[in-house]
Amino acid sequence: MSQKEKHILLIGNPNCGKSTIFNNLTGLNQKITNLPGTTIEKKVGVFKIEDQTYRITDLPGAYSIYPNGEDEILAIDYLKNSILNHQVDLILYIADAANLQRNLLFFSQIADLKLPIILVLNMIDLATYKGIEIDIDKLSESLGVLVIALNSKKNTAKKELINKIHKEHQVFQSDFFKKDTISFQQHWNNNIEAIKENKEGVYKKIALETNERYLKIQNILTPIQSKNTQNAKFITHKLDKFLLHPIYGILSLFAVLFLIFQFIFKVAQIPADWIDYGFSNLIRFVSETLPIGKLNDLICDGVLAGVGGIVIFLPQIVLLFVFLTILEETGYMTRVSFMSDNLMKKFGLNGKSVIPLIGGMACAIPSIMAARNIENSKDRIITILVTPLMSCSARIPVYTLLAGLLVEKNDGIIDYRGLLMLVMYVLGFVASLLFGLLFKLILKQKEKSFFILEMPDYKLPQIKNVLRVIYSKSMDFVINAGKIILIVSILLWFLANHAPKNNFANIEKKYENYLGQDKNSLISSEKLESSYIGIMGRSIEPAIKPLGYDWKIGIALITSFAAREIFTGTLATIYRVQESDDDGNKKMLTILKEQKRADNGLPLYSVATIVSLLLFYAFAMQCFSTLAVTYRETKALKWPLIQFFYMTGFAYLASLIAYQLLS
Amino acid sequence: MFASDLDIGQLAVIEKVAESKLQNKLIEMGCFEGNTITKIFNSPLGDPSAFDINGYVLGLRKEEASLIHVILKK
Numbered sequence: 001m002s003q004k005e006k007h008i009l010l011i012g013n014p015n016c017g018k019s020t021i022f023n024n025l026t027g028l029n030q031k032i033t034n035l036p037g038t039t040i041e042k043k044v045g046v047f048k049i050e051d052q053t054y055r056i057t058d059l060p061g062a063y064s065i066y067p068n069g070e071d072e073i074l075a076i077d078y079l080k081n082s083i084l085n086h087q088v089d090l091i092l093y094i095a096d097a098a099n100l101q102r103n104l105l106f107f108s109q110i111a112d113l114k115l116p117i118i119l120v121l122n123m124i125d126l127a128t129y130k131g132i133e134i135d136i137d138k139l140s141e142s143l144g145v146l147v148i149a150l151n152s153k154k155n156t157a158k159k160e161l162i163n164k165i166h167k168e169h170q171v172f173q174s175d176f177f178k179k180d181t182i183s184f185q186q187h188w189n190n191n192i193e194a195i196k197e198n199k200e201g202v203y204k205k206i207a208l209e210t211n212e213r214y215l216k217i218q219n220i221l222t223p224i225q226s227k228n229t230q231n232a233k234f235i236t237h238k239l240d241k242f243l244l245h246p247i248y249g250i251l252s253l254f255a256v257l258f259l260i261f262q263f264i265f266k267v268a269q270i271p272a273d274w275i276d277y278g279f280s281n282l283i284r285f286v287s288e289t290l291p292i293g294k295l296n297d298l299i300c301d302g303v304l305a306g307v308g309g310i311v312i313f314l315p316q317i318v319l320l321f322v323f324l325t326i327l328e329e330t331g332y333m334t335r336v337s338f339m340s341d342n343l344m345k346k347f348g349l350n351g352k353s354v355i356p357l358i359g360g361m362a363c364a365i366p367s368i369m370a371a372r373n374i375e376n377s378k379d380r381i382i383t384i385l386v387t388p389l390m391s392c393s394a395r396i397p398v399y400t401l402l403a404g405l406l407v408e409k410n411d412g413i414i415d416y417r418g419l420l421m422l423v424m425y426v427l428g429f430v431a432s433l434l435f436g437l438l439f440k441l442i443l444k445q446k447e448k449s450f451f452i453l454e455m456p457d458y459k460l461p462q463i464k465n466v467l468r469v470i471y472s473k474s475m476d477f478v479i480n481a482g483k484i485i486l487i488v489s490i491l492l493w494f495l496a497n498h499a500p501k502n503n504f505a506n507i508e509k510k511y512e513n514y515l516g517q518d519k520n521s522l523i524s525s526e527k528l529e530s531s532y533i534g535i536m537g538r539s540i541e542p543a544i545k546p547l548g549y550d551w552k553i554g555i556a557l558i559t560s561f562a563a564r565e566i567f568t569g570t571l572a573t574i575y576r577v578q579e580s581d582d583d584g585n586k587k588m589l590t591i592l593k594e595q596k597r598a599d600n601g602l603p604l605y606s607v608a609t610i611v612s613l614l615l616f617y618a619f620a621m622q623c624f625s626t627l628a629v630t631y632r633e634t635k636a637l638k639w640p641l642i643q644f645f646y647m648t649g650f651a652y653l654a655s656l657i658a659y660q661l662l663s
Numbered sequence: 664m665f666a667s668d669l670d671i672g673q674l675a676v677i678e679k680v681a682e683s684k685l686q687n688k689l690i691e692m693g694c695f696e697g698n699t700i701t702k703i704f705n706s707p708l709g710d711p712s713a714f715d716i717n718g719y720v721l722g723l724r725k726e727e728a729s730l731i732h733v734i735l736k737k
Contacts (some may be wrong), residue, residue, distance in 0.1 A: 068688040099719040102693045130718070207680065207687040214695040227718070236720075239705070246707040338722045342708035345724075351711075450685060451721040452692060452713055 005053045008165065009082060011110060012094035013103050014061035015331075015456040017122040017152065019043075021094055022058040023464060024158045032472055042078075044190055049166045056092075057082065063102075064186060072375065076192060083113060084185065090169055091117040097127035097134060097149065098535050101214075101221060108213045112184045113207025116169040117145050120161070122146035124149040126457065130234070135224040165240070176213050232503050236331075236457040243335055253339060256332070257358060260323045264362045264393070268315040268363040274278040275315070279308035302493030307486060313363060313476070316393055318474050320362045324355060324370060329461035334453055341451050347433040349386075350379040351451060357383070357432060360390030361425065364626045366473065368633055376449050382439045384633060385643050386432040388626050391425050391618065394564040399424055401568050403564050404589050406610050427618055435646070488562040488624050495533040496559070503530040530574055533558060547616065547652070548609035548659040550598065560622045567617070608662035611656040620651035650658045664735065666694075666714060667728035669702040676700075683730055694731050697726055718735035 012018045022030070033042055043058040059079055067076040084089075093110060095103035100121070111117055121127075140147035148164055179187045191487065194202040242248050275555025283304045290296040327333040333355065341351025349357075352374045359367030367387050374380040391399075403417040498504075507526045511519055528534055537555035544554050556570040568588075573589050595604040621627065627640040634640075669675055680689045685691050693716040694700070703720065704713040711724040 064687075066684070066687065066689045066691075101698075101717055102719060105691060132718075203684055203687045204682055207690050210687055211695050212691045214690070214698070218697075238722075240704060240713075244704045244707065244713070249707050334722070338711060338713065339706050339708070341722075342706060342710045342726065448684065450727055451722065451724045452685070452688060452727055453711075453712060455720040455722050504714070 005055050006089040007087060008054055008056040008090045008092055010058045010092050011057060011079075011095065011106070012061060012122075013063055013096065013106055015454060016061065016094045016095045016096045016103060018058060018061060019465065020121065020152075020462060021092075021120070021161070022056065022151070023468065025056060025161070041274050042082075047162075049162055052166065054165070062106065064106055064210075066191060068375075073192070073196060080192065083110075083115070088115055090165065091115050091119060093117055094120045094122050096122040097124045098130050098132060100127075100132075100134065100225065101217060104217045104221070105210065105213055108217060108533065109188075111143075111145070111172035112176055112178075112200070113188075114171050114184070116171055118164060118169055119143065119145055119147045121147060121149040123152040123456055125151045125153060131228040133226045133228070138224040139220070142224065143226070145170045148413065157466060176216050177209055189479055212297065213327070219253065239458050240335070240455075243332070244339065247336075249339060253336060256327075256336075259318075259357070263323070264316050264319050268319050271315040272312050275312050278437065279304065279311070283308070291443075297497060298490070298493060301497070302490045303486065305489065305493075307482065307489075313393065314474060314478070316362045317366055318470050320359050320366060321469055321473040322424070322466060324359065325466050326461045327355075329459065329465060331456045331458045334455045337453060337457065344436075345451070347436035348382045348443075349433075349436050350374055350376060350383070350449065351453070353383040355434075356387045357390055357429070360387040360392060360432075361428075363394070364388040364390070364623065365391050365629050368626065368629050371633070378440075378443055379449055380443060381443070381634065381639065382436050385439060385646075388621060388643065388647065389428050389432040389435060389619065391428040392564075392623075394623070395424070396421075397565045397566045399614065401571075401588070402610050402614050402617075405592060405605050406614075424614065424618055431619060431650075492533070492559055492562050492566075495536070496528060496531050499527070499531045500535070503527075525574060528555070535654045546659070547655045548606070548612045548663060553613070557616075557622075560617075561624055563625075564617060564622050606663065608659045611662055612659040615658050616651045616655040618651070619647055619654055621647035664733060665729045666700055666702070666723070666731035666733050667688060667712075667725050669700075669714075669733065671702050671705065674699060674701045674736045676736050677733040678734055681730045685727060685730060689727065693717060693719070699736070700731070700733060717718065 010018055010022055018361045022043060022045060029047060030043055030045035033044070041060060045056050045058070047056065049052050059082060060075060062075065062079060065076065065079065067073045082088075091110060093107050095107060096392075107119060119139075121136065124134070127134065136147050136149050136151070148161060150161065165509060166248040173362075175184075177184070182190075191202065191206055194205075243252055244485045283300050286304065287296055290299065324333075327336065336354055337351035340354045344351055344353050353371070355373070356367040356371045359370055364387050365389075368384050371380050371383045371387070374383055382619050399421055400417075403420045407416040407420065504527055507523055507530065511523050514522070516522070529540060534551075534553055536558055537551040540547075540554045540558070544557065549557070552571075552574050555574060559566045559570045571592070572588060575588070575595070592605050593603065596602065597604050621644045627644060630640040630643055631637060664675075666675070666677075677694050677696060677700055679696055680686045680694050698717050700717075701715040703715050706712065706722075711722050712728060713720050713722050714728070716728055
């Protein structure tokens with residue numbers, strides 16, 4: 001006989017080990033969704049005990065049922081609706097056994113709602129390490145609810161938990177805090193409304209309640225918890241002494257960043273090359289298999305080339321997320337924020353902005369998503385706005401090509417091209433700080449910036465959790481970013497392969513009797529010129545001429561909006577570089593150097609033009625996917641628009657000044 | 664005195680948190696009357712600082728720490 005599905009809510013403070021318990025209970029049977037209109041993530045999983053199906057929802061970790069300022073209201077509203085509106089059959093409250101006092105505050109608030117509840121003391125073994133002994137039975141007795149202790153290492157924990165979940169559960173009978181006239185639910189509602197309306201004295205009133213709760217918690221804990229710190233092992237403290245040291249701490253921070261960099265740039269290149277190889281073979285195969293025609297072109301040059309263009313970044317993005325997860329899981333992330341906060345706050349950012357900025361050097365898309373960790377809305381918006389200024393990996397091929405034009409390869413000790421790359425990275429970082437400062441001065445302060453950060457004990461990362469993140473983030477990226485990139489690349493393909501009137505037919509007619517070996521490349525380059533995108537390139541020429549570009553570069557600028565690295569490919573098409581050539585890059589450089597200006601016959605790719613192009617690619621917002629993610633994360637059209645115009649405007653200005661000064 | 668005035672290693676008892684938007688938030692994070700607080704680290708750049716609040720570590724900027732009234736424990 002199958003019974004009605006039962007709902008369980010998983011609740012607890014951040015860092016209490018909630019997700020691990022959730023993963024253990026549900027296995028792969030889970031779904032992560034964003035709450036509509038917000039970036040609040042909820043995870044839902046299903047598991048079965050005997051005949052009974054349980055649906056378990058993991059809510060984001062919180063410290064309290066009261067929001068701190070407007071930024072947290074959405075999250076708390078969500079919590080409130082989940083608890084009050086869904087028929088909850090059981091609340092599993094997870095507490096960090098080593099930090100019971102503070103973890104019980106949120107418990108006391110939830111318990112007062114009078115729903116069936118189990119208190120889980122998680123990581124009890126780690127508490128023992130720190131010399132903390134808890135009398136579980138007595139705690140259960142004095143609270144009047146079931147208390148279970150879980151060992152962080154033992155695998156029997158899951159079975160134990162499941163058995164308990166399947167039994168009947170108690171509702172907390174007494175009160176941590178009581179209003180005589182109204183129910184606690186009503187009281188909670190009233191307080192949230194008061195916070196929303198910014199009512200005078202609301203925080204003071206709640207502060208009194210919080211104090212009262214802690215006094216009760218103290219009374220409960222004193223007889224049942226003992227701390228004997230004599231033999232305790234304070235590994236975290238010892239590690240922090242080194243990792244937060246004024247000299248060693250900063251050195252180790254740079255060492256960690258350096259390592260991440262090496263991985264993202266060097267190691268990720270290997271699978272990226274495989275993907276590249278795989279896709280070019282796939283494209284060749286499809287183009288040879290399908291009958292020649294429009295469909296063939298669309299699938300090969302439009303869809304597959306476009307998809308290949310993003311999938312190639314997947315190794316970098318996945319690696320970035322692996323590192324972010326490991327940093328987060330070990331607890332080092334909070335130390336990075338702690339160490340950099342002082343510098344960042346001067347520029348309108350926050351210690352928690354460091355991670356998006358570092359990630360921005362790989363790809364702005366996941367990094368903007370990582371800015372969710374910043375509670376303060378102003379700090380978060382500024383972080384999102386400036387993150388794309390960091391030099392992302394899509395700029396690398398562009399910089400490489402332009403650097404090759406600017407400086408000859410030399411065998412000296414210093415590779416000047418490498419030096420130029422470094423300059424470009426520094427330029428991006430400095431620009432993001434300066435624009436942070438500018439936005440700090442311009443944007444209205446909704447809430448005062450603050451930094452209140454729990455620094456949890458160091459832990460070894462759980463491989464299962466890391467694997468899960470790899471899976472969910474790559475799917476998220478492929479599906480969400482992929483959709484947009486696919487549409488844009490199809491659009492670009494269409495614009496580059498279609499022309500008004502009979503332009504294309506005329507070109508083919510023109511070369512009908514031409515016998516030269518370069519017939520095909522001549523035709524395709526002339527077709528590109530007369531295509532819609534060629535027309536667009538010509539029409540923006542007046543605007544980009546002061547920067548030193550001609551209409552051909554204009555086409556490359558336009559196509560770059562799908563992804564910056566398309567720049568090199570577009571130039572290759574325009575200048576008829578045979579891509580099959582083994583020495584393609586070298587040949588490309590030679591061809592680019594031969595290009596002359598239409599008006600005065602001087603070399604097109606002069607120092608002035610190249611510097612101007614470098615600056616343009618460093619600062620301009622040329623990534624449609626980033627704009628889409630900014631929109632998704634901010635839920636307001638104005639932020640991607642501001643991002644687009646300030647970046648592109650500044651890029652234009654910087655390139656204009658550079659070109660006019662240098663030419 | 665305030666938590667921001669503590670030297671590293673000094674143990675103090677929290678007296679109260681000054682009235683402000685962060686008052687309840689700080690109390691929720693364990694800064695309630697009678698709880699113990701010790702400054703354990705400064706960030707390499709001087710600010711913020713890390714405090715041990717009855718067994719767990721909380722990072723606070725000077726602005727936040729100066730909202731917490733404390734009495735030195737002898």
